[in-house]
Amino acid sequence: MTMISLPRFGVLALIASVIVLPLSIARGGEASGLKPASAFAGIADRNARSTAIFTEMGKVLMSPRCLNCHPRTDSPTQGDAMLLHVPPVTRGPDGFGAAGMECATCHGPRNAPFGNGGGSVPGNPKWHLAPRSMAWQGLTLGQICAVIKDRTKNGGLSLDQLIDHNGKDELVGWGWNPGPGRIPAPGTQAEFGALTKAWVETGAACPK
Amino acid sequence: MAVEFLLNGKHMSFDGDPDTPLLWVIRDHAGLTGTKYGCGIAQCGACTVHLDGKNRRSCVTPIDTVAGKSVTTIEGVSGPIAEAVQKAWVAIDVPQCGFCQSGQVMSAIGLLAQKPKPTDADIDAGMAGNICRCATYVRIRQAIKDAANAKVSA
Numbered sequence: 001m002t003m004i005s006l007p008r009f010g011v012l013a014l015i016a017s018v019i020v021l022p023l024s025i026a027r028g029g030e031a032s033g034l035k036p037a038s039a040f041a042g043i044a045d046r047n048a049r050s051t052a053i054f055t056e057m058g059k060v061l062m063s064p065r066c067l068n069c070h071p072r073t074d075s076p077t078q079g080d081a082m083l084l085h086v087p088p089v090t091r092g093p094d095g096f097g098a099a100g101m102e103c104a105t106c107h108g109p110r111n112a113p114f115g116n117g118g119g120s121v122p123g124n125p126k127w128h129l130a131p132r133s134m135a136w137q138g139l140t141l142g143q144i145c146a147v148i149k150d151r152t153k154n155g156g157l158s159l160d161q162l163i164d165h166n167g168k169d170e171l172v173g174w175g176w177n178p179g180p181g182r183i184p185a186p187g188t189q190a191e192f193g194a195l196t197k198a199w200v201e202t203g204a205a206c207p208k
Numbered sequence: 209m210a211v212e213f214l215l216n217g218k219h220m221s222f223d224g225d226p227d228t229p230l231l232w233v234i235r236d237h238a239g240l241t242g243t244k245y246g247c248g249i250a251q252c253g254a255c256t257v258h259l260d261g262k263n264r265r266s267c268v269t270p271i272d273t274v275a276g277k278s279v280t281t282i283e284g285v286s287g288p289i290a291e292a293v294q295k296a297w298v299a300i301d302v303p304q305c306g307f308c309q310s311g312q313v314m315s316a317i318g319l320l321a322q323k324p325k326p327t328d329a330d331i332d333a334g335m336a337g338n339i340c341r342c343a344t345y346v347r348i349r350q351a352i353k354d355a356a357n358a359k360v361s362a
């Protein structure tokens with residue numbers, strides 16, 4: 001009996017997903033984009049507003065485009081599924097890879113579409129791993145927030161410099177231009193920069 | 209606009225799709241077939257060349273990104289490190305079928321150029337992207353060490 005009821009459940013699940021999917025696509029504009037800072041103006045409490053803005057920024061920070069190169073180990077992950085990077089690579093002394101097997105051995109100054117079909121190797125002139133102190137994988141959004149604000153961990157950036165980094169840095173910007181075969185980070189880099197500015201201006205509060 | 213670059217020290221011009229992989233240009237246009245096509249997606253290392261002296265997978269190198277640069281293939285690589293690697297490779301018969309070997313040799317030279325006395329860990333990390341389906345890895349590692357020692361004692 002179990003053998004018969006399982007496929008039935010599968011069919012039900014399939015029907016459910018067919019019904020639910022168009023609904024989520026209909027709301028896709030919101031789900032895949034970023035709300036502007038003004039959307040949080042109604043939150044009277046400054047701290048709560050700041051926290052809400054950072055939570056919105058978290059859609060970007062926790063996207064595979066950011067997390068893949070903020071690993072907990074010395075090796076990045078890759079792809080939307082965030083699997084271990086293949087070929088096996090290590091960060092090396094400076095985050096730019098090991099001698100003879102640098103990030104730049106494969107990652108050039110721009111995304112490189114495969115010559116033999118779909119997909120691409122991502123590229124940017126500054127392609128490298130985030131430092132160990134900025135390991136985000138496995139952290140909660142609140143913990144990520146804390147390390148982002150910590151100048152001893154974030155590469156010495158002040159909050160003002162962080163606005164620029166998020167809004168203008170070209171390697172950060174790659175997240176919105178990841179090349180064929182990858183889902184871009186939500187929204188735009190300009191929107192992300194504006195949210196960062198609003199977050200700093202409201203006191204740079206972190207979610208719990 | 210045509211892309212101009214040096215290929216083994218000679219001027220080369222390619223007037224075609226800027227996305228064309230360097231490997232295609234090396235093999236099909238320049239006719240240098242020592243550099244191998246294994247996967248085309250940066251997974252095997254068979255296509256390794258040197259771009260301005262550094263290891264580079266030519267299969268994922270759009271031709272427009274080599275404009276003004278110097279590309280060296282297995283046919284053109286030279287100098288004391290290359291000679292030491294060649295001798296070491298021959299001395300212990302590293303290759304089996306040979307398909308991966310021009311990539312292995314190029315990667316080994318690129319590694320030794322930066323790490324003249326590589327440790328086992330350095331060799332593992334630097335050669336991690338070069339796959340050998342015949343599993344000649346143990347001999348590759350030995351030959352890299354032999355080449356390093358020969359160079360130091362020379």
Ligand code: FES
Nearest residue numbers: 246247248253267
């Ligand atoms: S052919 Fe370039 S890495 Fe396999």
Ligand code: FES
Nearest residue numbers: 306308340341342
């Ligand atoms: S010698 Fe056969 S693939 Fe390496």
